Amino acid sequence: MSTYYFDQITKKDNFLGGKGFTLGLMKNAGFPVPDGLILTEMPVSDKEWDEIYSWWKKQSSPKLAIRSSAIGEDSSEQSFAGQNSSYLNIDNETGIKTSIKNCFQSMYKKSSALYREHFLKERSDLVKMNVVLQVMVNPKLSGVFFSVDPRTNEAGWIIEAIEGLGEDLVSGKKTPWHFEEKKVATTKLFNIEELVNTGIAIRNFFGHEIDIEWAIDQDNKLKILQARPITALSGKSEEKRIIEEELKRLKSTYPTNTLWDGGTFAEWNGPPSELTFSIWKEAFSKQHAFSKALKKLGYLGIDEELPNESHSLLERIFNRGYVNISMLAPLYFGPIPYRLELKSTPKLKFDFKKMTLKMFILTPFTMLRMLKVGLRLSTQRQQWLLECAKELTVFSDKSFRVKELDHYQKISDLELHELFQREVTLFYEDHLTWPLVLITLIESTSQSLRSLLKGVLPHDEIDKCLNQWLSIGIHTVTMEMNEDYKKASNDPAKRIHFMQKYGHRGPGELELSHPRWMELSDNAFFKSSADERAMNNSSLKSVESEINELKTYKKQVIEKEWKLLRDMLELREKWKMSLLSPYSHIRYIALEISKRNKIGNEIFWHSFQEILNNDFNLSRAKKRRDTTELSKSVYLPTILELSKLENILTSKDESNIKSFNGMALSPGLVFGEVRVVNSPDNIDVDNWPKNTILVAESTDPGWTGLFLKSKAVIVEKGGVLSHCAIVAREMNLPAVSGIKQCHLRFKDGDKIWVDGNNGRITLA
Structure with missing residues (x-):
């Protein structure tokens, strides 16, 4: 053991860790720093412990603060805030000894190890722990x-x-x-x-x-x-620069009345990586999956290049994925003299200025097509649903990937690139087609059901009623997965079966840079306890019986719409279960390409075209990753209007507000303690309190382990039909969405009430 007293520390002693080293330098420079010392190793002999006790007694046996001081801690790059242990008001020899031991051992806590791995990468093993003893101030x-x-x-x-x-x-x-x-x-x-x-x-x-x-x-x-x-001071100035540059780009590129919709990608927790975005962007370009989905429903689709620089409806706005809905109308019906206006939702409004001679001539044909599509959407949804279910059976048979992860290690570079191109192309050209058809049908059926209920229930009761029906009336494959996850968490013997069935899924699963459960192995599981909530398997009252009690002659029509919506949502979850199997293998192949080119996780900051062209540029990748990281703090609503964007970005700080109104996703009322999760990859739930409130920008079914450890969920993104809402309802967790920047506004330890009945959050 080496002992360094504050008044002996000089600039050559920078190996002592940020906290202790800084205190020693200030003490020697004459600043009013309370006396202290630094231990570089755990004391092992009585002589070494006596040296510490002797120093303490010379200080008149004051109360001590005993803290960790890891190398790199409290640096300009990482604060290590809360990652290692601190003990205050220690006033006896037993307490001193116990606290010192705990401080040295805190380096090996799961949360501290995950923090080092996340921020320090390959340097994480080089971090050395020191412990600071300092006289407490009263x-x-x-x-x-x-x-x-x-x-x-x-x-x-x-x-x-x-x-x-x-x-x-x-x-x-x-x-x-x-x-x-x-x-x-x-x-x-x-x-x-x-x-x-x-x-x-x-x-x-x-x-x-x-x-x-x-x-x-x-x-x-x-x-x-x-x-x-x-x-992160440099980050703040960079963030400001990025906002100014992006605003300038958007204003110079798009008309001021441009509208974007980010609801389709509400599950992306933060901005997507370059690889993820490049694949999904392609799905919304000419003659690919979204265009094919439109055509199946009778719309025109995208047969020509879109009039924007990306040639896709999916565009990056502050590094997030948004669909440009201002360009959608002609893709549905052809040229029409309408413009989109945003009130509570985007709506078409006649615009005489858009009327041209060609449009005037084509208008009758356009109106006829609109009537035909409207008729088909009202009469053929059941037929489309059956066809979608049949296509899923075929898709599951031919697309579920059973290859082991090491399969890709055994093939040549040429075969690897061919496989990568095949998987990516199939995904954006074909695999997404029927899921996108289903999403359109769900939206149409949801609106139809809401319209039917408007004349039956008060306006403010419709969402509450629909939430109740969704809570008691839906049973999805996600619910089965959650049940199996819980069993596998408590019984290691069941994990092999779980991985065979669900290993292709995982937290943040739409983002290709996130690992799947198969890769995480036993680390994918969090042991659950007996007092955790049971899944919502049954209800005393059925949706059908609730509909039968409605005072309206439209009961049969309402029940028909409800059953359609239920079947569509359950089928959507089945499609996602199968779709994520080939999608996960895009990640596995990319990782093998990365391994052979020695570029690590920077592979995910290359587009799929760059990977196919072997166009690897680590500097470019790092710049993209850093820019994306800085964009995470930018708040954008689900429906975004360019003319109002600047006001949104410069809106006043609301940090002093004590209660918030959002959208009720899942019923229930819970009081608890906040735990904010910004990335699902490196989470240590061992020390979460029993009444944890999970707070995130968004979640998906792969967050099952975190849901099981939580009593309620708060997210910024996701509607009543979202995956997050379905999982929360199935797990009997109160959930609220639409809380602006909740993952930045709240902090670990906040005590709050979550009212999932009314969509309200109240700080205690």
């Missing part, structure tokens, strides 16, 4: 000092302060006093000028912008408890 006041605004990177210091320990400020338990250089900042609480001068001096000492934790002790003396670089 504070009147505690707080933080930022030398610049960490939200915007704009000049001007910021101070926040609370009474008592600073832990309550970090955890959000107390609302702080807030002071800014930009505003006249005066207070009788403490000497604000002394704090600012000390903070600026520390910034100048280190030569970079800093974030300081400080305290005022019972004698009104300022103490500096920690200092670190403000993380």
Whole structure:
């Protein structure tokens, strides 16, 4: 064991970890830092422990703060916030010994290991743990000092302060006093000028912008408890630049009344990778899956190149996938003198300015086609549904991939590329066709059912009624998968069968950069406990009996529409189950190509065309990945109107709002503690509380393990017919969507009420 005392630390001791090293440098430079020491290894002998106790007693046996200090922690790149352990107010030898041991062992906690693997990649094994012992301050006041605004990177210091320990400020338990250089900042609480001068001096000492934790002790003396670089400052300025450039591009490329719809891709948790987007984009281009789906329903389809730079209806808006619905109308019926207007939903409105002689001549034919399609949608949906089910049987027989993951290691480069091209082409040309037909039919049937209920129920009761029916009336293959997952989690003997049946699925499964359950093996499973909620297998009351109680002569028609919608939703889940098998093999082949070209996960930041052309450029890939990462904090609604986009991006901060209204997805009322999941790949649920509220931008059925560990779900994206809604209802989890930036607004540890009956979230 090596022991380094704060007053002995110099710049050559940077191997001591960010926290301890920084404290030592500040102590030696004369800043008011409480005394302390750093241990580089776990003490093993009585002599080594006695050395620590002796130092403590020389300090008059004060209460100690004992914290981890890993190399790389509190750096300008990663904060390691909350990943390793801290213990406060330790005041006896037994407590000191236990806390030191726990700090060293915290490096091996699952959450800490996953954090290092995610951020440090191949350098994760090189991280070394040190432990800091520091004299505690008994504070009147505690707080933080930022030398610049960490939200915007704009000049001007910021101070926040609370009474008592600073832990309550970090955890959000107390609302702080807030002071800014930009505003006249005066207070009788403490000497604000002394704090600012000390903070600026520390910034100048280190030569970079800093974030300081400080305290005022019972004698009104300022103490500096920690200092670190403000993380991701460059990211903030880059984020601002990306927003400005993207706004400029959109304004110069599209008419101001352009509308986009992102609902089709609500399951993408954040912006998609380049490979994922390039394949789906192709599906919405000329003569491919979406065009074929339109034609099957009697529409015109896409036979010519679309008038945009991507030649596809699917476009990138701030790196997210949006369908340009402004270009859709002619693809349905041909040239028509209408424009799209956005009210609560997009609607066609007659536009005399669009009328041309050619359009005038073609209008009768267009109207006839509209009538024919409308008639077919009202009379042939059952026939299409049967055909879609037959096609699924054929598809499942010929498309389910049984190859082992190591199959691709045994074939030549040429065969590998041919297989990759075949799988990608089949997916965007054919595999998606019938699922897209089904999505259109579901939307049409849902609207029809809502229209029928308008004359029967009050407007604000329709969604609640439909949610209730969906909750008790649907039984999907996803529900069966969830049941099997739960059994496999608790019984390892059942995992082989689970993987054979569902191994091609996994969390974030529409994104090709995310691993499948087959790859995760035993790590795919989270052991469930006896008190977790049972699946929604039965109900005392059927949907049919509820419909029979409605006071209307339209009961038979309503029941028919309901049964159609139910059958379509259940069939959609079956299609997804089969579709994701060949889709997963696009990932497996890409990984083998990546392995042979030694480019790692950067393969997913190349388009499929670039991969086929062996056009590998790691610099370009990294730039795409970094830009996409910065775009994650940009909020965009499901239906996006270019003319209102700038207002959306510059809308005022709503962080002080205490309650939120969204869309009720699944009924129930739950109080719990938030856990935010931004990426489903590296999640440690071992330490989740029993009343966890899962918060994410979006989810999919592959999040089963996280759903099982949660008591409710909050998402930004997803409607009442979404996969998230179906899974939540089947698992008896209250769920709410439409909460703007919930994955950025809430933080781990927030206590909230989730009202899945009325779509309301309330901060406790």
